[in-house]
Amino acid sequence: MKWLAIALAVLAAFVAALIIGPMLLGDQGYVLFTLGDTAVEMNIISFGILLIGALVAWYVLSRATLWALSLITGSHKWFGSLGDRKRKRAFYDGLHAMAAGDLDTAQKALGKTTNGDFEGVNYLASAQIAFTNGDLPKARYFLTQATDFPTAKVAATVMHARIDLVDNKHAEALEKLDALDEQERDSKPVVQLKAQTLAELGKWQTLEENLSGWRKALPKDAYTTWSKRIAKGKFAEIASKQGAVELKSYWENLPRKLRNDDAYRAAYVQQLLDQGMHADAQQLLVGWQKRGPNTALFPLFSQLNIPDSSPSLRLLESWIKQDEENVALYSTLGQVAFNSGDDVLAEKALLKATKMKARKEDLLLLSAISERNQDTATALQLYKEGQQAIG
Template sequence: MIKLLLLVAALIAGIVVGPMLAGNQGYVLISVANQTLEMSLTTLILLVVVLFGAFFLLETIIKRLLSVSSSTRGWFSGRKARKARHQTSTGLMKAIEGDWKQAEKLVVKAAKHSDAPLLNYLAAAEAAQSQGDTTQRDEYLKLAADIDGQNLAVALTRAKLQFRQQQYEQAVATLQDLKQNNSRNPVLLALLKDCYLKLEDWKPLLALLPHLSKLGVISAEEAAELEVKAECGLMTHITQQNGSEGLMGHWNSLNRKTKQRPELIGCFVKLMSRHNADSEAYTVLRDALKKSSDEGLISLVPALNLSDYHPAIVRLQDLLRFDSSNPSTHSALGQLFMREEKWEEAKQHFERAIELRPNVADYGFLIEVLEKLNDSKAAADLSREALTLALPAKS
């Protein structure tokens, strides 16, 4: 605009001043090397104005040409971006449909001109793994990492795909690298928990559980279940490696609250019994039954191989003083009296157990006791009754 104004001003000046100088045009001599150029002052002014105008016109033409070129490039670039978006969208739809080969082809082809190439390569990695090509999967993940090596989504996708491919150790390694800077990420922590479960790596799982519960990744009920599973799993591993002595040492190292959980007491007792440490197992079980009348624990008493069942009988009889209607206590007492061949006492407790809670196993024990008492008719009648209980009810 300024140049245009200057040009117009020059033209006006030429028109106004030109006639005034017509009678006194002056003289201009330009000498360069051996060349000379002569002209009037008026001619020089007009020449300068014409050259200036020509320069301005040439500049305008060049700008227009460059503008057209830029618009053309922009049109082609926009077309490629639109095509890439369409290919990405179609590729993701193919992935949802399970057409992994076509999905991989489309998202990779669109990656170069995609608005978010990172997502294209992550989708391609999943498609490659779904076709069983873990090498190509890792190549796509590398391309994604090259775009943004610090991106949490890339690393989490890598860990998820490794987990789905049952590469649990590799997934744990990936997640552990992330955990230092993302210790509160719920997706990371949940996936790490699942890896530990698959690997049966109980110690780190136990260490992780309080953190999971605190952040709300798992509910209190799930945390309690996982704690029992992990503690019991750890006790199993210790027993396999170090026998009943190792298990006893581990049990003594646990805090009081943990040792009071019936599920863990039951796990401990069963493991000790499998390794012929029934007496040590009963010592722990007896102490537990002083504070609890858990039916699961009571049912473990007759499963132990003890040299003397009298202390166990006395303990169970003490329980009946506080709860005479516990069928598990009556059943356990009946089984212990059978071991001591006290058939009448055993009969009374089995009858009471069946009265409180009909149970096929107790029917079987009572039938055996009746046969020992030579009461064949009662045993036969009870067998028919037990058969009715065992058969499914008719609809």
Template sequence: MIKILLLVIALIAGLIVGPDLAGQQGYVLISAANQTIEMSVTTLIILVVLAFASLFLLEFIIRKLFSLSSSTRGWFSGRKSKKARKLTNDGMLKLLEGDWKQAEKLVVKGVTGSDAPLLNYLAAAEAAQGRGDVENRDRYLQQAADFGTDSLATSLTRAKLQYRQGQYEEALASIQGLLDANPRNTVLLNLLKDTYLKLQDWQALLRLLPSLKRVKAVSDEEAAKLEQKAECGLMAHIATQKGSDGLLAHWNSLSRNARQQTPLIACLVKQLIGRHADSEAYIILRENLKKHPDETLIAMVPELNLPDYHPAIVKLEDLLRYNENNPVTHSALGQLYFREGKWPEARRHFEKALEIRPDVTDYAWLVDTLEKLNESGAANSLSREALKLALPHKE
């Protein structure tokens, strides 16, 4: 703009001053080597103005050409990016729809010109796994890793896909490689927790629980359930490896709080019964029923195979003194009396349990008891009642 203004000023000055110089223009002599050029001052001024005008015009043309070239490149580049975005968006939609083959094809085509090629490769890896093509999945993951823009996202995606494919050992290796650098990542910790559950690595899961609670990856209730599951799993493993003696030694090494938890006591008793250590299991039940007469533990008494059921019967009868309307205690006593062949006592307790609450299992026990008492008619009538209870109710 300034250059054009200067040019216009020079032309106006020439128009104003030109007439005054007419007839007394003077002259200019230019000598170079053996050549001489002679002209009037007016002609020189006009030539200089024209030279400047030519330079300005040439600069303008060159700038326009470069601008046009840049615009053209920008247009092609924008068109390429727009096409890549459309391919990626369409591919993501196909991925959500479960059309793995088409999703993989679209997101891979969208890599060229994509603003985020890492996401394209990660989506392609998921689509490849959806098709069951683990080889291509790993190839896409490696291409994503080569970008190096977000190694956590790539490695975490790798671990998730390995977990979903059932490659738990591989997933564990991938997760452990990230854990030191990301000890508070809740997604990572939850994936590690799920992997330990699949691998039944109970000790590792117990070690992980404090970290899960610290970052609030699980609620207190979930943590308690996980702890019980892990402890029960660990007891089953120890019972298999070391028998009932090793199991009892492990039990005694647990904290006092753990040894008072009903689910863990039930797990211990179940494992002892499975190892034919019923007498030891009864001692555990008896001691805990003194402190906490929990129905879960009461229901386990009839599962014991004891040489003499009299002490167990005495213990359960004693519990009825504190809660005579407990159907679980009546049912357990009925089963113990049945085993001892004391049919009238068994009948009394089963009927009392059913009076408090209907239960298909107790109906079955009572039917067997009535048959032992040679009361077939009553047994048949009771069977029909039990059948009505077992059948689903129609609205």
């Protein structure tokens, strides 16, 4: 309405000038129109009023003509801004209901926003509701609609790919992510989901080749986690297809940098344990931790299950002498001793550990020792305590 006020002010000033001007000059002047034998004469003031009336009439007629044309073509909005306000209200009501967990109300409200301009957010929200309700086809439909909006394209593609993963359509998920533009493919959500998708497909080599370039887009500790998964996946694939001998050969031919990487070492030892090669695993665990416990390798000691675990036991006992209040060391010593059949050492270490902190795994292992020694009453008591303890 601002423009209309300005136009009226200008017209008012023009009329005032037409009236006051001639009065100040003392001469109203006149305008003469002739058409054939007909002549029309009027003073300046009358002519000004006639001119203004003609302009107003022209404006009204033009607006009426445009309104009639829009009515005929179907582009006229009967309720104008009222309809926009209703759609916006429905949009916000839908988001509020969605946040509150009232998905039925949310879906109904968002269903009234399809003709509004919400940059695809309404379709993303509707897709999320459909996905939560387990209606994957409807979720896919809404996401397809959302991809038509440039600002919602990446989010819609990521959501669609996640649905594909849930639906065990890993190849389709990867295809959708690869179809994005180069800049879009470098965004954090896309990189993180693509890494997951490649892992699900077992494409460890491709994942390894891209991991360094994705480092900035991954969460803080994700690079190390993915390095471990890649190593574990590759080693498991080689062992399952070619056997333990080829696995060892592959390890020996890896670059020194990878063979010195804790993530790769832990994955390799884990695969040796999975293949039943506990003696080889023990040799590496002891050799790689001469300077002290390694956070990636130390937990693997508890999986050793061989009669002669003396190298591991000696190493663990030497660490205990340097750190006598470390519960994890006593617990691991007890586990290794138990697996090797040395119940006396195992019980001694585990009792020491439980005095420091009563943990579920230690109490259950003590129960197993008592049961193996046919002390049923003690075994039952320790078992009950273990079930009540915190792991």
